Amino acid sequence: MKLRIGLVGLGDQWESRHATALRALSDRFEVVAVCCEVYVKAEKVAKQFDAVAIPGFRTLIQREDIDAILYLSPQWYGSLPILEACENGKAVYSSAALDVTPGQALDLRTRIEASGIAYMAELPRRHSPATIRLKELIATRLGKPHLLFCHQRMPAESQADWRRRGPHCPLVWRNLMELVDWCRYLVADEPVSVKSSIHDRHDSQKDIFYQMVNLEFPKSDGLETKPMAQLSIGHYIPGRWADALSYRRPPSIQVCCEKGMAFIDLPSNLVWFDDAGQHNESLESERPVGEQMLDRFYRAVTSFLRRTTDPDDAYRAMQIVVKAHLSAETGNRELIQW
Structure with missing residues (x-):
């Protein structure tokens, strides 16, 4: 079974990690569509994978021939592609470092859990x-x-x-x-x-x-x-x-x-x-880390087991970092309540 994917954004690690991993795992992933802020770049990558370039992420995610998205760069989209994927029941692999507040991160985690989609945060x-x-x-x-x-x-x-x-x-x-x-x-x-x-x-x-x-x-x-x-x-x-x-x-x-x-x-x-x-x-x-992470994402999606620990891991790491900056401001050791 091939997982039909759409690419949303092409980040710093596209050439060195994601592109090579997708080629190595071509028996498991099929790139169907590409969306990027720079449309010419989307067209170039789409041509390499015999896919189509799409001008908007919502159009890409709503396509019936897309099973999952690889969210590789936030650009100006922020968390919107993840929320759109939740609405459409599409699995998400995210390497995008989102610029969100802790409150927004908590809301995002709640939306992912409520939707029941497979979600994997890239933690190499x-x-x-x-x-x-x-x-x-x-x-x-x-x-x-x-x-x-x-x-x-x-x-x-x-x-x-x-x-x-x-x-x-x-x-x-x-x-x-x-x-x-x-x-x-x-x-x-x-x-x-x-x-x-x-x-x-x-x-x-x-x-x-x-x-x-x-x-x-x-x-x-x-x-x-x-x-x-x-x-x-x-x-x-x-x-x-x-x-x-x-x-x-x-x-x-x-x-x-x-x-x-x-x-x-x-x-x-x-x-x-x-x-x-x-x-x-x-x-x-051993297999490169990019291949290992995408293989793990493939198994999470195709096993149909609900996977919610990844957004929780990312949220908890953010909570700890926020507490660390509070400690730097106050000069005190800060307790972390879970």
Whole structure:
């Protein structure tokens, strides 16, 4: 069974992730229609997949030969394509970083749940080959995580890109939400408190941002202390200093567990340690993360099982980030009530 899909928006990862994944999974997906803010670009992509270019997302979603949409860039549409898909009973795969308030995010989650559609938010870190393998090791060899260190270093210019920022959910929030979700996924629990601090400076030549976030998780059986995650995200190195950006780059995440520790370099390198010594695993032979996520979406739609945890994961990550910014403003550790 092929899933007939429509593309709404073509984001930054279209060429490197989504286009290649769709070609590799051509036995499962058929691109029927493409809608993009730049119509010439929609026509070009439609020609590549023997599809049709559509000028409006509503027209695309309402087509009877569309089973699901891949929402890959919000452009000016915001959450409207997702709401339209809910109205028409079409499944949604969303990699779009929506510029919405927490209240709007809650309303969107409620609409998705009420519609009963299959919905998948693209969270590539949790679906990377190295992360999947680490989850296996946590269950079998390393034991429960108790300390996580996760740092992301980005060019200062990317923070100032107005096309990727919004008043409600700026770029740094969106990146931080992915890191928060990653830690939630590895710990397999929800944080109970957050403490954060921010360094933020804007002038005519520089747009610098750095944020540190400390997440405290509830104490679980077998652990003497509460698990803790230390996250940071920084836009402070000019892009023209490319060598500095990559110099001694820290691992994507470092996880200390009961019986060992692990280091991940995304997407597919994993080094872990236990009493037996060092173990190096390169998972390059695994399917790329784009294919894995689209395959998971395919199974969620074709199994006809209702899938609602993804909008909940995205909403909870946003709640945590909002609390982190409140902590940075007040200087206090903020409790998180679920």
